[in-house]
Amino acid sequence: MNARTQFLGVLAVVAMAGASAQAQISTSRHNFSTYGWSRGEICLPCHTPHNSNVDIGFLWNHALTNATYQMFEGGTGTAELNIDSRSRMCLGCHDGTVALDSFGGMTGTNFIGPGGNIGTDLRNDHPIGSDSVYPDAGRTGSLNPSAPGPYGTRTVGTGTQKVGLRPWNDNGTVKYTVGCTTCHTVHNAGNYGHMLRFSNASSALCLTCHIK
Ligand code: HEC
Numbered sequence: 001m002n003a004r005t006q007f008l009g010v011l012a013v014v015a016m017a018g019a020s021a022q023a024q025i026s027t028s029r030h031n032f033s034t035y036g037w038s039r040g041e042i043c044l045p046c047h048t049p050h051n052s053n054v055d056i057g058f059l060w061n062h063a064l065t066n067a068t069y070q071m072f073e074g075g076t077g078t079a080e081l082n083i084d085s086r087s088r089m090c091l092g093c094h095d096g097t098v099a100l101d102s103f104g105g106m107t108g109t110n111f112i113g114p115g116g117n118i119g120t121d122l123r124n125d126h127p128i129g130s131d132s133v134y135p136d137a138g139r140t141g142s143l144n145p146s147a148p149g150p151y152g153t154r155t156v157g158t159g160t161q162k163v164g165l166r167p168w169n170d171n172g173t174v175k176y177t178v179g180c181t182t183c184h185t186v187h188n189a190g191n192y193g194h195m196l197r198f199s200n201a202s203s204a205l206c207l208t209c210h211i212k
Pocket residue numbers: 025030031042043044045046047058086089090181186187
């Protein structure tokens with residue numbers, strides 16, 4: 001292969017990588033287009049170009065949850081008061097109380113299956129919201145201090161990876177907490193297993209925050 005064909009080969013690989021980067025949600029479990037209730041679309045169950053929910057933003061189209069949760073530390077809470085707003089969007093499908101096809105003002109009948117249903121008892125899930133304020137003053141020895149701004153960063157391989165802490169409004173005071181999108185990306189950006197923000201090989205995700 002001469003230098004020119006080699007160069008074209010590299011270009012082709014880059015172009016292919018670019019194409020798949022454009023289509024990460026389509027290969028994920030958030031591509032609902034094969035389900036009858038989705039009307040054959042990917043984005044529609046979550047977003048709409050018109051008549052969206054302006055309170056939550058992001059042109060949101062899905063019904064939100066009104067569930068009461070048992071929080072990690074055992075107290076009760078709601079998504080609206082105790083958990084950041086993006087996790088609230090996730091829980092509108094993932095706590096199992098609101099149907100997947102409750103979008104666009106419709107009340108649906110198809111609920112998430114056991115594989116995706118984390119339920120309303122959050123005692124058995126990694127703490128989020130009011131039970132995961134970060135950094136925790138009482139835990140300075142076991143949690144990495146967060147980098148400037150609402151992120152913890154960690155060098156993994158050649159790159160700096162970020163976990164996104166989520167702002168949460170504690171009676172008028174903004175605090176930064178762990179939320180679903182701290183660890184996951186909803187559009188499967190990066191295409192890592194379980195739609196994680198980056199690979200959890202060697203528990204790199206967990207070690208971003210925990211000194212262990
Ligand atoms: C399962 C629900 C879900 C689906 C399906 C979904 N999104 Fe999103 N989207 C979200 C959530 C939640 C946010 C809030 C920001 C975040 O967490 O990334 C968001 C944010 C966005 C944003 C603003 C922030 C950004 O990342 O640029 C855009 C644009 C967007 N989505 C476009 C799309 C498009 C286009 C599709 C269909 C190909 C789609 N989304 C499918 C849940 C979804």
